[in-house]
Amino acid sequence: MNRKENISEDGNITSGKNISNWTDSVSPIVFKPLTEDLETDIVIIGGGLAGISIAYCLTQEGRKVILVEDGYIGSGETGRTTAHIVTALDNRYYTLENIFGEExxxxxxxxxxxxxxxxxxxxxxxxxxxxxxRLNGYLFLHPSDEKVSLDKELEAASRAGIKVIDTAKVPGLISNEERCICFPEQAQFHPLKYLKGLCAIIEQKGGKIFTETHAAKIDHKGLTTKTGYTIKANHIVVATNSPVNDKYAVHLKQTAFRTYVIGALIKKDSLPKALWWDTGDQKENPTFPPYHYVRVQTYNDQYDLLISGGEDHQTGDENETSHAADKIYSSLEKWTREYFPIEEIKYRWSGQVMEPMDSIAYIGRNPLDRDNVYIVTGDSGNGMTHCTIAGMLITDLITGKENKWKQIYAPSRFTLKTSSHFFKEAMYTLKDFLKTSPDHKDAAELSSVKTGEGKIVNLQQKKYGVFRDKENLLHIVSAKCAHLGCTVAWNKDEQTWDCPCHGSRYTYKGKVINGPANNDLAAYSEMYALETK
Ligand SMILES: Cc1cc2nc3c(=O)[nH]c(=O)nc-3n(C[C@H](O)[C@H](O)[C@H](O)COP(=O)(O)OP(=O)(O)OC[C@H]3O[C@@H](n4cnc5c(N)ncnc54)[C@H](O)[C@@H]3O)c2cc1C
Ligand code: FES
Structure with missing residues (x-):
């Protein structure tokens, strides 16, 4: 089945040009857009796993809920995930112990x-x-990592109460990878089918869902949509992946990363259903070592699909030669072929993860805001569980129940232990990017923008993002990010404008698809519509 025909011209169904096997295998989850003013107890903005999980939990408590989503349900990062549902967190338990202590x-x-x-x-x-x-997950060493990492992780994970088994050989791998840690009772699912199921129950319980409804203004009283309708509410939950109601507080404590996925055919039942992860490339980035994550998904009668992801880098530096998308997909394929018996590559896509400075998500009351405004962000690559925790925790905060995870996940926390390293790393990457990216050093000539290409161009002493489409039409947008004004960079692979500062992203027409920005880039394409090569 191919769902490409369902993508609107500017990528409405998903946050980029490429589509995942999830989006390709189900119909879009669509509800009517909002066309009237409403009042409710709780309004939720964002129809990804976080928003839908929170809506589900609150309707189970008998609360009156309205959810608005500006694309379709799951059209953000939840439709681009790989959906490993794990206790084997991306950040090692020995790191967490170091930051948060054993308890x-x-x-x-x-x-x-x-x-x-x-x-x-x-x-x-x-x-x-x-x-x-439910299935086993296997964590094995990246060649750049030290053997002692596995020992440390085994001990720290058991101390934390996680079941772990020291295992002599990694099951399923064609390479002779030796020791690994087995994490039993991990899980996987089809994320969009899960969301669809939850939506049906939310509606049965009286909840209302509106898609293609952009919350343009959000405050402690509710929201106003782009089309001018209002929803007044007692509680406001912003579940937009990167909060669009907050300018600074949380965005200075997390970094946006781009991560890549391939879906490749393997002979049916040639591999056990399991999850595999390596411990990450310590040389590439010791703070957030990019690692590989792999799972098997049923595909058809002859084949399963091996879904292999990794090769992360900070958002916005796709233009750097070492991070050009084609190169990244090739190294991901090369790595995958070394370890797994893959045949044809059926899918390639990428997505964005938010890396908090201290490894776990921000879930709870929005810092520097009224007490009735809540956010969920900083998935740290473990969004399936973090979004579900948000469902339980935010429901408890709203219903006034005690929850022992409240302090740990509080978005207002500031973790001194990791702050200096985090900021040094973030500044270094940003400076390095600004120095080396050709689009930022010298803006290009308008005539140099080839078909299917996007470039930053100087026009009348101002920087613009210019994309030339197949019909030779130039789409010209302001290059100034609508969040805090950094210059956006062209993401050739997903055909989007991505901001290196805090991860805002826009379609080539300038429509915002990832926060923290909540407004589109000013678009000037009509002005130059007749420009030719
Ligand atoms: C390639 C990839 C692989 C991953 N693999 C895993 C994995 O294996 N396991 C794991 O646990 N996690 C994984 N993650 C992370 C996980 O997928 C995400 O953390 C999770 O899906 C985020 O869900 P969300 O609801 O927070 O955000 P989203 O799914 O992005 O939902 C937010 C929604 O808000 C909407 N929105 C934004 N602004 C507005 C507005 N103003 N008005 C209305 N709606 C708005 C957006 O359209 C979007 O649909 C992966 C992520 C990626 C990209
Ligand atoms: S995302 Fe903050 S300036 Fe662009």
Whole structure:
């Protein structure tokens, strides 16, 4: 099945040109747009896993909920995920212990165990057919990492209360990879089928969902949509992946990364259903070592799909030669072929993850705001569990129940232990990017923009982002990010304008698709519509 025909011209169904196997295998989850003013108890902005999980939990408590989504349900990062549902977190337990101490690390572990159980129980209770299964996950060493990492992780994970088994050989790999840590009782599912199932229950319980409804103004009283309708509410939950209601507080404490995925055919049943991860390239970036993550998904009668991801880099530096997308997909394929018996590559896509300065998500009351405004962000690559934790935790905050995870996930926290290293790393990457990116050093000539290409161009002493489409039409947008004004960079692979500062992203027409920006880039394309090569 091919769902490409469902993508609107500027990528409305998903946050980029490429589509994932999830988007390709189900119909878009569509509701009517909002066309009237409404009042409710709780309004939720964002129809990804976070928003939908929160809406589900609140409607289970009998609360009146309205959710608005400016694309379709799951058209953000949830439609681009690989949906490993894990307690084997991207950041090692020994790192978490170092940051939070043993006791709080146990609470973190407990929250992720609870999240997997919650997903499993909900699927059973609501009879959601979303290919959920429990399976083993295997963590093995990246060649740049030291053997002692596995020992340290085994000990720290057990201290945190996670089941781990020291295992002599990694099952399923064609290379002779030796020792690994087995994490039993991990899980996987089809994320969009799960969302669809939850949406049906939310509606049955009286919740209302509106898609293609952009919340243009958000405050503690509610929201106003781009088309001018209002929703007044007692509680406002901003679940837009990167909060669009906050300019500074949380965005200075996290960094946006681009991560890449291929979906490749493997002979049916040639691999066990399992999850595999390496410990990450310590040389590339010791703070956030880019690692590989792999799973198997049923595809057709002859083949399964091996979904392999990794090769992360900071958002906005795709133009740097070492991070050109074609090169990245090639190294991802090369790495995958070394370890797994893959055949034809069927899918290539990328997405954005938010890396918080201290490794775990920000879930709770929005800092420097009224007490009735809540946010969820900083997925740290473990969004399946973090979004589910948000469902439970934000529901408790709204309903006034005690929740022992409240302090750990509080968005107002500031972790001194990691701050200097985090800021040094973030500034270094940003400076390095600004220095080396040709688009930023010298703006290009308008005539040099080839078909299918985007470039930053100087016009009348101002910088513009220019994309030339197949019809030779030039789409010209302001190059100044609508968040805090950094210059956006062209993402050739997804055909979007991406901001290197805090991860805002826009379609080639300038429509905002990722926060923190909540406004489009000013577009001037009509002015230059007749420009030729
Ligand atoms: C390639 C990739 C692989 C990943 N793999 C894993 C994995 O294996 N396991 C794991 O746990 N996590 C993984 N993650 C992370 C996980 O997918 C995400 O953290 C999670 O899906 C985020 O969900 P969300 O609801 O926060 O955001 P989203 O799904 O992005 O939802 C936010 C929604 O808000 C909407 N929105 C934004 N602004 C507005 C507005 N103003 N008005 C209305 N709507 C608005 C957007 O359209 C969007 O749909 C991966 C991520 C990527 C990109
Ligand atoms: S995302 Fe902050 S300036 Fe662009």
């Amino acid at each position: 709080d690390t146990q609470l973190i572990a407990e929250s992720h165990i609870a999240a997997i159980d919650f997903i499993e129980n909900t699927i059973k209770k609501e009879k959601i057919n979303c290919e959920f299964e």
